Amino acid sequence: MEMVNIKINGMPFSVPNGITVLEAARYAGIDIPTLCYMKELNEIGACRICVVEVKGARSLVTACVFPVNEGMEILTNSERVRKARKTTLELILSTHNRKCLSCIRSTNCELQALCLEYGVEKPERFDGAVPESSFDDSMPHMVRDNSKCILCRRCVAACNNQAVSVIGANARGFDTHIGSAFERDVDRFACIACGQCIVNCPTGALYEKDDTGKVLAAINDPEKFVVVQTAPAVRAGLGEEFGYEIGTDVEGKMAAALRRLGFDKVFDTNFSADLTIMEESNELVERITKGGVLPMITSCSPGWIKYCEHYYPDQLDHLSTCKSPQQMFGATLKTWYAKNMGIDPAKIVSVSVMPCTAKKFEVGRDDQSASGYADVDISITTRELARMIKGAGINFRNLPDEAFDNPLGEGTGAAVIFGATGGVMEAALRTAVKNITGEEPADPNFTEVRGMDGVKEATYSVGGLDVKVCVASGTKNAKAVMEKVKNGECDYTFIEIMGCPGGCINGGGQPIVPASIKNFVDVKSLRASVLYNSDAAKQDRYSHENSAVKRVYDEFFGEPGSHVAHEVLHTSYVKRGIYKD
Amino acid sequence: MLKKISKMPFRGTPEQAEKLQAVIDESKNDKSLLMHVMQQAQLIYGYLPYEVQKMIADGMDIPIEKVYGVSTFYAQFALSPKGEYNISVCLGTACYVKGSQGLLDKISEILGIGSGECTEDGKFSIEACRCIGACGLAPVLTVNDEVYGKLTTDDISGILAKYQA
Numbered sequence: 001m002e003m004v005n006i007k008i009n010g011m012p013f014s015v016p017n018g019i020t021v022l023e024a025a026r027y028a029g030i031d032i033p034t035l036c037y038m039k040e041l042n043e044i045g046a047c048r049i050c051v052v053e054v055k056g057a058r059s060l061v062t063a064c065v066f067p068v069n070e071g072m073e074i075l076t077n078s079e080r081v082r083k084a085r086k087t088t089l090e091l092i093l094s095t096h097n098r099k100c101l102s103c104i105r106s107t108n109c110e111l112q113a114l115c116l117e118y119g120v121e122k123p124e125r126f127d128g129a130v131p132e133s134s135f136d137d138s139m140p141h142m143v144r145d146n147s148k149c150i151l152c153r154r155c156v157a158a159c160n161n162q163a164v165s166v167i168g169a170n171a172r173g174f175d176t177h178i179g180s181a182f183e184r185d186v187d188r189f190a191c192i193a194c195g196q197c198i199v200n201c202p203t204g205a206l207y208e209k210d211d212t213g214k215v216l217a218a219i220n221d222p223e224k225f226v227v228v229q230t231a232p233a234v235r236a237g238l239g240e241e242f243g244y245e246i247g248t249d250v251e252g253k254m255a256a257a258l259r260r261l262g263f264d265k266v267f268d269t270n271f272s273a274d275l276t277i278m279e280e281s282n283e284l285v286e287r288i289t290k291g292g293v294l295p296m297i298t299s300c301s302p303g304w305i306k307y308c309e310h311y312y313p314d315q316l317d318h319l320s321t322c323k324s325p326q327q328m329f330g331a332t333l334k335t336w337y338a339k340n341m342g343i344d345p346a347k348i349v350s351v352s353v354m355p356c357t358a359k360k361f362e363v364g365r366d367d368q369s370a371s372g373y374a375d376v377d378i379s380i381t382t383r384e385l386a387r388m389i390k391g392a393g394i395n396f397r398n399l400p401d402e403a404f405d406n407p408l409g410e411g412t413g414a415a416v417i418f419g420a421t422g423g424v425m426e427a428a429l430r431t432a433v434k435n436i437t438g439e440e441p442a443d444p445n446f447t448e449v450r451g452m453d454g455v456k457e458a459t460y461s462v463g464g465l466d467v468k469v470c471v472a473s474g475t476k477n478a479k480a481v482m483e484k485v486k487n488g489e490c491d492y493t494f495i496e497i498m499g500c501p502g503g504c505i506n507g508g509g510q511p512i513v514p515a516s517i518k519n520f521v522d523v524k525s526l527r528a529s530v531l532y533n534s535d536a537a538k539q540d541r542y543s544h545e546n547s548a549v550k551r552v553y554d555e556f557f558g559e560p561g562s563h564v565a566h567e568v569l570h571t572s573y574v575k576r577g578i579y580k581d
Numbered sequence: 582m583l584k585k586i587s588k589m590p591f592r593g594t595p596e597q598a599e600k601l602q603a604v605i606d607e608s609k610n611d612k613s614l615l616m617h618v619m620q621q622a623q624l625i626y627g628y629l630p631y632e633v634q635k636m637i638a639d640g641m642d643i644p645i646e647k648v649y650g651v652s653t654f655y656a657q658f659a660l661s662p663k664g665e666y667n668i669s670v671c672l673g674t675a676c677y678v679k680g681s682q683g684l685l686d687k688i689s690e691i692l693g694i695g696s697g698e699c700t701e702d703g704k705f706s707i708e709a710c711r712c713i714g715a716c717g718l719a720p721v722l723t724v725n726d727e728v729y730g731k732l733t734t735d736d737i738s739g740i741l742a743k744y745q746a
Contacts, residue, residue: 132583164644165644165646165647166644166646167646168644168646168647168649168650169650170649170650170653170654171583171584171653171654172653172654175583180646181631181634181645181646181648181649182586182631182634182649183586189645189646579635579645
């Protein structure tokens with residue numbers, strides 16, 4: 001690597017040639033503030049909060065995109081720089097809805113944090129005309145409030161990065177605003193509800209629809225039996241909301257907190273992840289042996305499913321008919337469990353905690369009410385759970401580690417890795433090998449499908465059969481794979497697709513990590529490591545070893561793929577266009 | 582200024598659609614030709630309503646939000662059709678000083694539409710323009726190719742009446 005000698009605030013450093021001033025400053029232990037910059041996603045140098053002085057340069061330069069070169073002398077903290085940054089903040093604030101006290105992002109707002117850092121004492125300094133701002137709550141999962149928007153375009157970049165592009169920057173100059181085509185609500189286009197716009201927003205302009213009120217009302221209703229399930233990725237992210245380092249497993253404290261919130265039963269989606277594997281691997285083997293549509297594609301991710309329905313409506317036969325683990329859980333809860341416990345399913349309120357905003361869409365889908373009542377009544381995100389815990393005065397960090405309730409709280413190592421890209425594939429392979437060969441694989445670790453690459457491929461020889469698999473995360477990568485599927489240019493047997501880049505651990509419902517950390521820390525890998533460590537530490541690492549799952553088959557479903565299993569655990573899909581006129 | 586989106590129903594003909602499709606077919610393999618296609622579409626339809634932008638988006642395989650973003654960024658693209666009679670009020674320096682803003686306001690008041698909009702019957706549209714080189718006649722407006730100069734707000738209803746018949 002070619003190195004160059006530069007000076008940062010008078011101190012000499014040798015840094016790789018061509019890196020940005022922002023990156024170079026890290027060598028000097030200096031953080032330069034950013035707002036619009038998101039590494040590899042939004043590198044547009046627009047907000048000008050990152051300006052620095054470069055000796056000899058005509059004006060201040062934007063550190064986020066400006067490359068270093070030999071002999072460069074940079075000042076990151078001069079009077080001129082500080083003044084420019086403060087003025088930029090004051091100008092942003094001049095049209096900003098400054099109702100910070102009631103803002104969902106208060107204390108986790110990148111703009112608020114910078115105003116504090118730069119000593120903005122008069123946010124009203126440049127007050128004047130304010131453009132009319134739009135408000136869009138047409139989707140079941142999110143709200144867009146442009147009065148809080150600072151036009152950084154990170155949401156637009158995130159939406160483009162998902163190959164969705166239903167929001168963008170419209171008009172110009174003072175009238176510039178984020179919105180959808182022809183100022184229509186976003187639900188009239190093909191938004192997939194992934195929530196990636198939300199987790200990339202630095203302020204409170206984009207946020208999830210809060211359903212915690214509905215959960216509290218159910219808990220407070222003595223007539224209701226309120227059951228909660230938690231997705232694997234939640235335990236890998238929730239701790240961040242309580243000051244734990246990124247990549248801390250808080251499964252035990254989470255279960256304890258849920259119990260203290262007043263849920264009647266604290267169960268785990270890991271149970272139904274194992275159930276999903278039983279059904280899905282059975283479906284795969286059936287498709288292979290009976291000449292069904294291949295490749296088969298996983299159906300756990302509701303953002304991905306919605307994407308496929310909008311953009312590849314003619315390829316829906318490739319989707320596994322399995323409901324997602326969230327829905328399988330709810331379906332089993334209100335059928336087998338309710339019957340077993342003698343509880344009227346009408347009185348059960350089925351709540352899920354998900355790293356996902358698209359789950360809020362999924363609970364309202366058709367063909368998702370096996371008992372005659374919705375499989376899942378309310379889906380809240382990891383962030384909403386954190387809000388409930390804080391609101392209830394529960395001292396999360398001092399909670400004991402508790403276990404889930406039985407029987408629907410039991411999950412194997414195969415289930416817990418569902419939350420990371422490649423995890424569903426790996427879990428399915430572990431059981432598919434058993435299904436095809438009658439024996440468990442020598443090594444449960446299928447490491448080829450792990451990791452944060454957008455598209456991964458592997459071929460496994462299973463009982464003399466070559467099984468070629470593909471794993472994609474993020475719908476832009478899914479699109480690349482689907483083009484091949486559509487054009488018959490691939491010979492995959494099985495494909496796993498998750499809607500969010502990196503899988504559920506990076507879902508749109510996870511705690512929001514500011515860009516200042518995201519730009520330098522691999523948040524996705526850290527969170528995924530929680531799941532892989534949990535898997536490695538478990539006694540049972542194969543879904544077919546889950547004793548609760550075995551029991552449910554013995555007592556209720558019979559075999560995977562049985563008539564009852566189809567009635568309760570499988571679903572259907574809808575052809576959607578990309579316009580709703 | 583935010584562009585006004587016409588509420589007039591789309592009245593595109595099959596012939597127009599055919600013409601636009603031909604333009605798209607020539608350009609669809611190069612996304613950088615988007616603006617060219619939009620310009621041609623505006624020549625064909627007079628403006629770029631939802632239906633037209635949808636054709637462009639699908640034909641070029643570019644999300645409609647991006648097409649709309651371009652159409653609202655550049656002044657050359659219109660989201661409202663021109664009326665049978667397009668009234669253009671000069672807001673250049675000389676005309677402005679002589680009170681042309683008052684003329685524009687008066688026309689808006691009578692027709693019930695703002696600058697950049699078209700009446701529902703498709704008869705009149707209004708736009709504000711810069712100097713048309715007739716400063717000696719300030720304040721001026723044009724209705725299609727006819728020029729009216731040295732106007733006061735009292736002249737407006739008379740001028741409109743000529744075209745309203």
